[in-house]
Amino acid sequence: MQSYTIGQAARLLGVSPDTTRRWADAGKVATHRDDSGRRLIEGRDLAAFSIEVAQTGTNEDDASYTSARNAFPGIVTAVKLGDVAAQVEIQAGPHRLVSLLTREAVEELGLEVGMQATARVKSTSVHIDRT
Numbered sequence: 640m641q642s643y644t645i646g647q648a649a650r651l652l653g654v655s656p657d658t659t660r661r662w663a664d665a666g667k668v669a670t671h672r673d674d675s676g677r678r679l680i681e682g683r684d685l686a687a688f689s690i691e692v693a694q695t696g697t698n699e700d701d702a703s704y705t706s707a708r709n710a711f712p713g714i715v716t717a718v719k720l721g722d723v724a725a726q727v728e729i730q731a732g733p734h735r736l737v738s739l740l741t742r743e744a745v746e747e748l749g750l751e752v753g754m755q756a757t758a759r760v761k762s763t764s765v766h767i768d769r770t
Contacts, residue, residue: 642679645670651685652692662688709760711736712770715752718745727767729758738765 643651648668649659663670663678668688670678680688713731725745729736736758748769750756759766 641682642671642673643682643685645678645680648680648685652689654692710768711758711760713756713758715750715754715756718750718752720745727756729756729767731758736760736765738767740767 645659645663646656649656652659659668660678662668663680668680669684670680673679711729711731711734713729713734713736715727716730716735717726717728719726720742723742725740725742727738727740727745727750729738738758744767748756748767750767750769755770757768757770759768
């Protein structure tokens with residue numbers, strides 16, 4: 640049976656590694672350590688837990704559902720607000736992404752320089768998700 644690291648489990652569950660660690664620490668999902676000391680979750684345990692999470696929800700405020708698959712997590716480096724429109728720049732590793740969106744969207748997301756955000760790219764549009 641395959642085992643998963645905390646990070647791999649987090650990606651499959653759609654939550655952060657910290658959330659997965661907290662769940663493991665609370666006994667919500669069983670873990671064991673490999674020879675190098677890494678915490679692992681057995682595949683069967685993760686499968687059962689993933690069903691439970693899907694039925695009860697993750698309780699993470701930042702869970703997002705989107706059809707855009709090209710995600711670039713990064714940090715907001717610039718926010719330029721106009722009367723109606725806004726420009727947001729994100730540095731995602733070596734990639735600089737710029738998105739034009741409404742001022743209202745920027746304000747609703749609470750986007751500010753220095754915060755984490757994810758640029759999601761679908762076709763020629765860049766969508767910004769607060770992370």
